[in-house]
Amino acid sequence: MTIRHVAADAGVSHQTVSRVINDAPNVRPEVKRRVQASIDKLGYVPSIAAQRMGGSRSYLILALNDRDRTIADWRERQGTDWIDQMLLGGMLKAAEHGYRLIFELVDTHADHVERELRATLAALQPDGVILTPPHSENPHIIKLLDEIGIAFARVGALQGGPGVAVAMDEESAAASATRHLASLGHKRIAFISGSPEYSLSKRRVAGWRAEMEREKLPTDDLLASGDFSFGSGTSATEALLTLKDPPTAIIASNDRMALAALAVANRRGLAVPGDLSLFSFDNTPVVRFTQPPLTAVDQPVAELTALAVDMIIRSLRGNELPDQPVIIEAGLVERSSTAAPCAS
Amino acid sequence: MTIRHVAADAGVSHQTVSRVINDAPNVRPEVKRRVQASIDKLGYVPSIAAQRMGGSRSYLILALNDRDRTIADWRERQGTDWIDQMLLGGMLKAAEHGYRLIFELVDTHADHVERELRATLAALQPDGVILTPPHSENPHIIKLLDEIGIAFARVGALQGGPGVAVAMDEESAAASATRHLASLGHKRIAFISGSPEYSLSKRRVAGWRAEMEREKLPTDDLLASGDFSFGSGTSATEALLTLKDPPTAIIASNDRMALAALAVANRRGLAVPGDLSLFSFDNTPVVRFTQPPLTAVDQPVAELTALAVDMIIRSLRGNELPDQPVIIEAGLVERSSTAAPCAS
DNA sequence: TTGAAAGCGCTAACAC
DNA sequence: GTGTTAGCGCTTTCAA
Numbered sequence: 001m002t003i004r005h006v007a008a009d010a011g012v013s014h015q016t017v018s019r020v021i022n023d024a025p026n027v028r029p030e031v032k033r034r035v036q037a038s039i040d041k042l043g044y045v046p047s048i049a050a051q052r053m054g055g056s057r058s059y060l061i062l063a064l065n066d067r068d069r070t071i072a073d074w075r076e077r078q079g080t081d082w083i084d085q086m087l088l089g090g091m092l093k094a095a096e097h098g099y100r101l102i103f104e105l106v107d108t109h110a111d112h113v114e115r116e117l118r119a120t121l122a123a124l125q126p127d128g129v130i131l132t133p134p135h136s137e138n139p140h141i142i143k144l145l146d147e148i149g150i151a152f153a154r155v156g157a158l159q160g161g162p163g164v165a166v167a168m169d170e171e172s173a174a175a176s177a178t179r180h181l182a183s184l185g186h187k188r189i190a191f192i193s194g195s196p197e198y199s200l201s202k203r204r205v206a207g208w209r210a211e212m213e214r215e216k217l218p219t220d221d222l223l224a225s226g227d228f229s230f231g232s233g234t235s236a237t238e239a240l241l242t243l244k245d246p247p248t249a250i251i252a253s254n255d256r257m258a259l260a261a262l263a264v265a266n267r268r269g270l271a272v273p274g275d276l277s278l279f280s281f282d283n284t285p286v287v288r289f290t291q292p293p294l295t296a297v298d299q300p301v302a303e304l305t306a307l308a309v310d311m312i313i314r315s316l317r318g319n320e321l322p323d324q325p326v327i328i329e330a331g332l333v334e335r336s337s338t339a340a341p342c343a344s
Numbered sequence: 345m346t347i348r349h350v351a352a353d354a355g356v357s358h359q360t361v362s363r364v365i366n367d368a369p370n371v372r373p374e375v376k377r378r379v380q381a382s383i384d385k386l387g388y389v390p391s392i393a394a395q396r397m398g399g400s401r402s403y404l405i406l407a408l409n410d411r412d413r414t415i416a417d418w419r420e421r422q423g424t425d426w427i428d429q430m431l432l433g434g435m436l437k438a439a440e441h442g443y444r445l446i447f448e449l450v451d452t453h454a455d456h457v458e459r460e461l462r463a464t465l466a467a468l469q470p471d472g473v474i475l476t477p478p479h480s481e482n483p484h485i486i487k488l489l490d491e492i493g494i495a496f497a498r499v500g501a502l503q504g505g506p507g508v509a510v511a512m513d514e515e516s517a518a519a520s521a522t523r524h525l526a527s528l529g530h531k532r533i534a535f536i537s538g539s540p541e542y543s544l545s546k547r548r549v550a551g552w553r554a555e556m557e558r559e560k561l562p563t564d565d566l567l568a569s570g571d572f573s574f575g576s577g578t579s580a581t582e583a584l585l586t587l588k589d590p591p592t593a594i595i596a597s598n599d600r601m602a603l604a605a606l607a608v609a610n611r612r613g614l615a616v617p618g619d620l621s622l623f624s625f626d627n628t629p630v631v632r633f634t635q636p637p638l639t640a641v642d643q644p645v646a647e648l649t650a651l652a653v654d655m656i657i658r659s660l661r662g663n664e665l666p667d668q669p670v671i672i673e674a675g676l677v678e679r680s681s682t683a684a685p686c687a688s
Numbered sequence: 689t690t691g692a693a694a695g696c697g698c699t700a701a702c703a704c
Numbered sequence: 705g706t707g708t709t710a711g712c713g714c715t716t717t718c719a720a
Contacts, residue, residue, distance in 0.1 A: 001466065002697055013707045018699060026705050043459065045466035047697060049396035053712050054699035058393065059467075074432040074646075079423035079629030087427070088418040091449070100468075102446055103431070115387065122345065122389040124444075285423030289633035302418075346713055357691045362715060370689050391713060397696050398715035 001044045010038040059099050062126040064135050067105035079285045089302030093309040108134050128312035151315045153308035158199055164311045165325035166304050170200045173297045173330040174207025177251050177279045182215045184340045186249040192236040194253035195227040204253050226257050233260025248341035249277035255284045273339035283333055292336035345388045354382040403443050406470040408479050411449035423629045433646030437653040452478050458488055472656035495659045497652035502543055508655045509669035510648050514544045517641045517674040518551025521623045525593045526559045528684045534591035536580040536601050539571040548597050570601050577604025592685040593621035599628045617683035636680035
């Protein structure tokens, strides 16, 4: 089933069929109808390889994830569903427009990123690329894609620059979480920061601090630093709970550290949320299964990826991409780890 | 960077370069070396679209999953990691051989499966296809792929036929779980079956029954039927626990039903594993986070997918595929939901 | 062992 | 509006 079969069947040249497929101008409605009928009748579908060869789209969008981090998540099986959510948002949105998402792993840290990426691009010749953290902020990758001149989006990136940045509003999310706890009556609300390698860590801290100030609440010794790992969550929580005036609520910058905080609380005999409220970031599946289930900021990975795909396809159709980040609001999911502080 | 650039650089015809790329015979080692040097120097990577057009491989393997089921899992965010494990096993194995896995969702139940699948195959022209449940046992799909003559594997399928079947040994896994409980001293070991739509459900029941008989233990009223849903797990467990002589251990055919069983036990004030031991099937991430974490049969999804990819690539290289299913053993992961029964 | 020629299915450029 | 021609980057003949 090639374009020529269709052409023969409809009694036109293959070029006219091509015009119909691509919805190009200069085809009489009557002819277009006839060609479309032949296409449907014969069940013809253009080969994307051939389309690509003819010099047009490949209808492929490449989604790049960090190899080590992704494989580690897969092996650990801790229920992190970043990839699933990314596929959910990205594949479905791509499919809406006749594109396909193709998923690849690339080393961020290696010095051969550039070579590896060039090879993938040469082999696949995608029409666009989606970068996820930490690639989204990797200057080598950004520079390379910009030079090549391919459309790309950076998920979770907070600065403008080449490629569209799409991200959630980290500051606002942290502020909302803080406000929620304050409105429950908490005065001493601590915050465990994430790895300084990610710029979003700073934003989350900033959101918390801003809201605390707005509420006229002290922040002095209530910021503990973590790095997104369980271990760092443990030490940060220990540090906070041994303060002379310990917090009655803790916001952790990700679920893993929140899990650690919960474990520490349990170990010290503190009831959650009775003695200590816990607020988490990310809302990965695991927080539904802890005792108690955790209240969390929902990181809208599916939405962000869908948005990224949408932006790329938009630009492929000739629209300019915004050079400022596109920011969406995160939601809060209230579960049972937050409550008013004990009147003590 | 095309094959001609390399040819020019190495001072040979592009045809010779093609031979080197494809590791074809009739190239003097000396020439081969020279060409390879040019390839490396220029960072040349063949375009898969062009390779495909030339009439050879596309180096693409299509992995097909059920659309509704997959999207539902993604939306529910219960931590099911089937897709992740599949990518872990499949992508990495494919990459080892220079192939890429491309992931698609297809409706199983719709009457237009055939059209949908034909369109995908026509567009992508993959070299092979991997079918997962319930596609692996869908006669329309199997027939279609067989007619087209494409290499394909059926993951989780238990019968031979066109395409290689790769599956875990369901019977043996169920028997092992049963044996484990029996060896702890349990006499009344109940089993909650899965949906009869899946042939593996029967196999799991058969394994349990066989082992029970081997141990000379009664099975009479100890088989409860479920359908893999939480709700069915609840009613099955209720039924079992209200028996005059209730079981001291329950094996559930999947994690979701095991979760339900745990919830029922809690509600009825039964301690797990003190009063009731629980054994689950699948070992999705969630069973690590329950109280207590569940002992489970590990469904080796990554391994199965890797095996499927391997079989397909093998067949692409001219090897015959086995016409009998390739079966691998499942592992048991012991956690804290199983123990010796109380001496009551 | 190597190279030259033809063609894969499509699109872009141009002619009609 | 529609058809014709050339060519995308590769592989598969087949001739040398």
